Amino acid sequence: MLSKKALSITPSPTLAIDAKAKRLKSEGIDVIGFGAGEPDFDTPEHIKEAAIEAIHNGFTKYTPVAGSLDLQQAICRKLLEDNGLAYQPDEIVVSNGAKHSLTNIFAALLNPGDQVIIPAPYWVSYSEMVKLNDGVPVIVQTQQKNNFKLTRQELLGALTEKTKAILINSPNNPTGQVYTREELAAIAAVAVERNLFVISDEIYEKLIYGDYTHVSIASLNEEIKKLTIVVNGVSKTYSMTGWRIGYTASSREIAQIMSSVQSHATSNPNSIAQKAALAAITGSQHCVAEMKTAFAKRRDYLVQQIASIPGLSCIEPTGAFYVLMDTSSVLGRYFQDKQLTDSADFAALLLEHFQVAVVPGSSFAAPTYVRLSYTLSMEQLQKGMSRIAAFVSALS
Secondary structure (H helix, E strand, C coil), X not given: CCCHHHHCCCCCHHHHHHHHHHHHHHCCCCCEECCCCCCCXXXXXXXXXXXXXXXXXXXXXXXXXCCCHHHHHHHHHHHHHHHCCCCCHHHEEEECCHHHHHHHHHHHHCCCCCEEEEEECCXXXXXXXXXXXXXXXXXXXXXXXXXXXXXXXXXHHHCCCCEEEEEEECCCCCCCCCCCHHHHHHXXXXXXXXXXXEEEECCCCCCECCCCCCCCHHHCCHHHHXXXXXXXXXXXXXXXXXXXXXXXXXXXXXXXHHHHHHHHHCCCCCHHHHHHHHHHHHCCCHHHHHHHHHHHHHHHXXXXXXXXXXXXXXXXXXXXCEEEEECCCCCCCEECCEECCCHHHHHHHHHHHHCEECEEHHHHCCCCEEEEECCCCHHHHHHHHHHHHHHHHCCC
16 A cells, blocks of 8 residues: 555646646647746846856755855845845755745644645645645635635634644735735734744745735734744746745744755755856846736736626736636536536636636635636737637537
């Protein structure tokens, strides 16, 4: 009998959708892929040059497990300047992507049966990571009327004597919503009162639109900072998804535990990618502004097009690069002889007959929604939305 724990884990559906779309493309099929949470821009040149220089300089050996000191120091400066957070280098753990950072966190925090509160809709890997580390994910369904953000009352209603941590993701994947300072303060007050850890996933912090600003919950006061583990990385901000560099900022005690775990799991993160990440964090941020401008334009177009299709709707995202599209008004209808019972049917038929890949909301605990990523060109967006409109109009 193989591991029951491993057998209980489901593969990442977002990566599965993306892989299927890429496979169809390789077969010559014109697929429009809204599935990947990956910027379509190339990694900026100065970042690539730093990696090439690292190779030429022989920076190809082991580094300290938690990352090179120069990168840890740069992350500390970034956190202080951008987020008002003061950390020391030994409180920073650099890992193989933010996903790895999250895995380290759960390994460091959880004992068997410990509960982690996860507001839904949520990124697909959170619950599986908790289970892999012997914890129990407690999914709290948020409300569309609150822009899918966890309220104090919802949080209080989910607490038990086994609650160990609360997970906050702002800007959020898949909703694209951003928590305000006041909303975070309400959650922080409960965490401090009940002595609960807060895992704050801030990987999309640089991608916020309009008048919204990013606030790290750890910056609210010293009490909540002690309980918070901040998660971030370079993947989304600098279009470095394949470089695999993420990091955490936490108390020294938790950082030391995570470093010990990582020392046996992977050792240090890639040395060359660390030099690239250093260049990303310390170099010109003009590339980030350019990407953000392009994403904002695409977001506006996508929201407008969804609103123009009868039966579809969405809440305008204020961050990240996702739209959560509500399909509930078209569920129950038929495409040819197949009835759409949930968003998984919507996604499957859309891909099979109209060659458009979207991620069904069941992956995010939002079964009547689908997620669209606007990390593709305007030309592709226009073509994809035209096909979605044609699909919906073909329903009976």
